Amino acid sequence: MNRSAYLTTGMAIKTLSRLSRANIVIHGREHVPGNAAIFVVNHFTRIETFFLPYHIFNLTGIPVWSLANAKLFQGGFGRFLELVGAVSTRDPQRDELVIKTLLTGEANWIIFPEGSMIKTKKIMHGGKYMVTDPKGMHEPHTGAATLALRAELFRRYLLLHSKKRSSQANCSLEYLGLGSVEEMGNAAPTIVPVNLTYYPLRAHENVASSLTEKLVKGVSERVLEEIMTEGTMLLAGVDVDIRFGKPIDIGAQLAHLVSDEELLQSDFNSFVGAPFFKTVIQGSGRRIMQQYMRAIYSMTTVNHEHLFASFLRMYPYEKIQKKDLQRRVFYAASLLQEREYQHLFLHKSMQEDQSHLVVDDRYRKFENFLQLAIDKGIVKKEGETLVRDRSKLSAPVSFHRGRIDNPVEVIANEVEPLKALQKFLYSLAWQPDFLLKLFLIRYLLKKANQQYHSAVEQWCSMSGIQKGSGKPIFYSSIQKRTGILLVHSYLATPLEVKEFAGYLHKKGYWVYAPRLPGHGTCAADLAGRSYQEWINEVDAGYALLSNTCRRVVVGGVSVGGNLALHLASRVPDIAGVFAICPPMQLRDYSSTFMPASDTWNKMVQKIKGEHPDEQFLKFAAESPHINYDRNPVQGIKQVGNLLDDLEKRFAKVTMPSLIVHADHDPVVRRKGSRKLFDRLASVQKEYVLMNSDRHVIVQGAGVEKVFQRVRLFIEGAEAQ
Missing domain, CATH: 3.40.50.1820 (Alpha/Beta hydrolase fold, catalytic domain)
Known part of the structure; x- marks a missing residue:
């Protein structure tokens, strides 16, 4: 990997990120480890491939490489992927490169366990994490877990045999392309779950998609959909919450599965190809995969549109009054905020007072969502009544058209893995209006x-x-x-x-x-x-x-x-x-409430002074048992x-x-x-x-x- 080219391209991504209007908020910085790690991330857009490595690099100072679908490495775009640190999943030296860089601390890695973008955000099927793509349905990949486990096995194997001055240590060093054991770090590799949540989710014609249609003949539906969706996100000021979860300690996971004695008794050839070690890695890899999948999706940042979309899906009747829908979302948002319900993570707009949802909708949370649902044919208005099209709230979403044709269903899909939230919302959706x-x-x-x-x-x-x-x-x-x-x-x-x-x-x-x-x-x-x-x-x-x-x-x-x-x-x-x-x-106001202008100016100048008493004015209250007898200068300003x-x-x-x-x-x-x-x-x-x-x-x-x-x-x- 050309580090100079990687850093140069990183500067280009930095410039691009500044041009973007996306509002990126990073949570859980304390969970980003100092040693090498694999960051496992949910994959909804191409944006993650470009911007996430840049932000992780800013946090760690260590280059970030990633595994990318082999089909993407074509022409100029393939060259660009290589420059930003992407490695093809079909690269013959892929595993050795990942293991070596994890051991040396030369690079962190990003791996998308779904294996491809989950454009529909439909990741739960029958209560299990299952990936749906155009080819069919499969479990998330265990690659991140098995690579981290193999790296830890190599680390322990090298340390044990080097202490014994065994020739097997040299075989391991040669296999990994290392000059000495000292090049290897002391800490076991970790896996860090990462969740990215975008809000609001919109897709429509934009400058990028219009230019693409004009300049590129025969542009595919898939490419056009991605430009419309992701271009809108970048240009329209979408909020992106990047949330890092607690690292999974691979050393602790492996310690009780493989003993030092078993590693010392294995020569290098049997260590690399032994069925026992492969069985351990495969079994543990699947268990760890389930662990980080739960962690990734439990960190989804819940927003207002998740609630609106879920209630539309769960409500038992075909028709719902507008005010009733607003009332249910208001009540749900208020309870979620105050109870810190089941360790859910809430978007910043849900951590504030929620009365606007049922008073004046001054932030247009409801109006914007309602217009989206109407535009996509999910609901139609009959006065103050909303009539739902049930077929669009439960039917499978087209993989390449879902984000454009039925974003409401995609939004609802995103919070399906949050089982406690689903149960909570379902109970409110079925609550009679009067109750x-x-x-x-x-x-x-x-x-x-x-x-x-x-x-x-x-x-x-x-x-x-x-x-x-x-x-x-x-x-x-x-x-x-x-x-x-x-x-x-x-x-x-x-x-x-x-x-x-x-x-x-x-x-x-x-x-x-x-x-x-x-x-x-x-x-x-x-x-x-x-x-x-x-x-x-x-x-x-x-x-x-x-x-x-x-x-x-x-x-x-x-x-x-x-x-x-x-x-x-x-x-x-x-x-x-x-x-x-x-x-x-x-x-x-008269002087009984407000001081003369010259006194007022002096008070404002003293507001940051050392004497707290100077921040208050005496007030002659009409009702001393009700009114304060001191008037805060800051209160007058408000x-x-x-x-x-x-x-x-x-x-x-x-x-x-x-x-x-x-x-x-x-x-x-x-x-x-x-x-x-x-x-x-x-x-x-x-x-x-x-x-x-x-x-x-x-x-x-x-x-x-x-x-x-x-x-x-x-x-x-x-x-x-």
């Missing part, structure tokens, strides 16, 4: 309460802790099917709106008042929170009520009102939105970020809207809320001034008028 809704409500309430108690426990040693006032409020009802999502203000807790919530509940409404993260504990907790966390919590509250009630009205006090408007700008299904004393910009974000969204608030403000509000200037009102796109909207000199007008004297005015608005929204 699933009950489970979901119970889950969301339990989660909100657990988060609160965990936060209190975490910050209990801090001064100013507010025990008990931060618990979310939930009132159910059997009289009406309208839910009210009620959001408290900045620096407060749900206790602030408890009287209001009780009033609405007595009128027959379902009411939920969530706790905004960082509130109900201490100011130090709030200082580390972002406004996106507040949005997520409000979204979770909407998810709770919308799964129970026919209509949901959202509203809040001060910044809570801004959060309600933010939700309304993203969810047109909301029946109505109201905000009580909401600011439009930070400058709408309020500003929220208001800046919301300012771009007013034109998207189209449902009935109500803005209520105190005419002598000491905290928020009413000019700001009036300007906010004017910017709303709602056809039916109303601005109401209440006679009060307080900011939080849902507490204290005169609240009945505020409550009644909001109730009239809710009744009007219900009538729409």
Whole structure:
């Protein structure tokens, strides 16, 4: 192998990888051994052949060679494969080269145990790992295991006979092309399972496929399919999770099978050809192969499309409501995230808050998958109902056309080896819709309460802790099917709106008042929170009520009102939105909340200072038992970020809207809320001034008028 040519070609691959828009994330770096190893990898695209050696080389500093199908070594492409360190599976010196380089540590190796690309991702048949290719079905190859076992046998044989100064050691050295035993490393070779998961999986016309069709006459269907699929992945910014598993110690695997005495008693010729050793290698090789196949596929990185595709396949009825499918995926993703279910590995997007799946789909997880399923004829839409084509969800997928014609089935196939996941999803797929809704409500309430108690426990040693006032409020009802999502203000807790919530509940409404993260504990907790966390919590509250009630009205006090408007700008299904004393910009606040501009600038400069007290402002709270008496500078910045974000969204608030403000509000200037009102796109909207000199007008004297005015608005929204 020409090392100079290998490194030069590696530079070309490095350049190509920089041009690619693929987002590659490497996991399990700690599992990459320092000694020579065979990396066994699942094989879905040609991309692995080019980019994986480059990334492994970056981790180890050792050249990476690979075994490749002999049919690929034709013309210029064959020469390129040789330059990147690929060796034909039909090379007569293949085994000796692998064994020698493993012993010397000269190179690591990549071997694809499937023997070919698994374009359909169908690797399980009858509960066993079986490879399907155009020629038929067969077990994964044991080559990686047998080569590693043979290398370890040679290593032990050489070490034992060299210590005895036996002539058999020289025979072994000559056979492997080694000058001395010292060229050999001390550690046994290992096998490292590697999994690559691509997300999202798409295939369509791209620049590369278009050029190929124009420039190459008679291009085969196979080649065109690979360019369309893999070109799309590279050019469209696919996420690639490369996950290294725990190495399999071949020395430990072999130690109890072959004794030192047996190796010392064998001369070299009988050692190389002895039926006993071949039997040991073959039997152990098959067992080790099953071990690394399980390891490879257990590391599949589960993503949203795996869940959507699996539920479409498992759902017992021909038709499913769009919201029902979203609800099932939301519940499944949330449970998988929190329980770390059966040691599954989750895509980064599934390690975050999942409320968007049933609220506004702002990351288009559902919409993108649904469009794929519709485009490929897997489902068709009838209003809000999806009608599935069962024949395309269970029929065998064409080997060379599956990734283009039926990617949904390919996506579902990928997680078939994850048996615990399959059982879990199957149980949810068969759950009746009404029962699933009950489970979901119970889950969301339990989660909100657990988060609160965990936060209190975490910050209990801090001064100013507010025990008990931060618990979310939930009132159910059997009289009406309208839910009210009620959001408290900045620096407060749900206790602030408890009287209001009780009033609405007595009128027959379902009411939920969530706790905004960082509130109900201490100011130090709030200082580390972002406004996106507040949005997520409000979204979770909407998810709770919308799964129970026919209509949901959202509203809040001060910044809570801004959060309600933010939700309304993203969810047109909301029946109505109201905000009580909401600011439009930070400058709408008086000095009781915001310092003068010169003081503010000084505070921002000191935010990274050594004195923690300089990161907080004194706050004259209207309700000391509810509000913090310190206002974090970082918290004010997050309020500003929220208001800046919301300012771009007013034109998207189209449902009935109500803005209520105190005419002598000491905290928020009413000019700001009036300007906010004017910017709303709602056809039916109303601005109401209440006679009060307080900011939080849902507490204290005169609240009945505020409550009644909001109730009239809710009744009007219900009538729409």
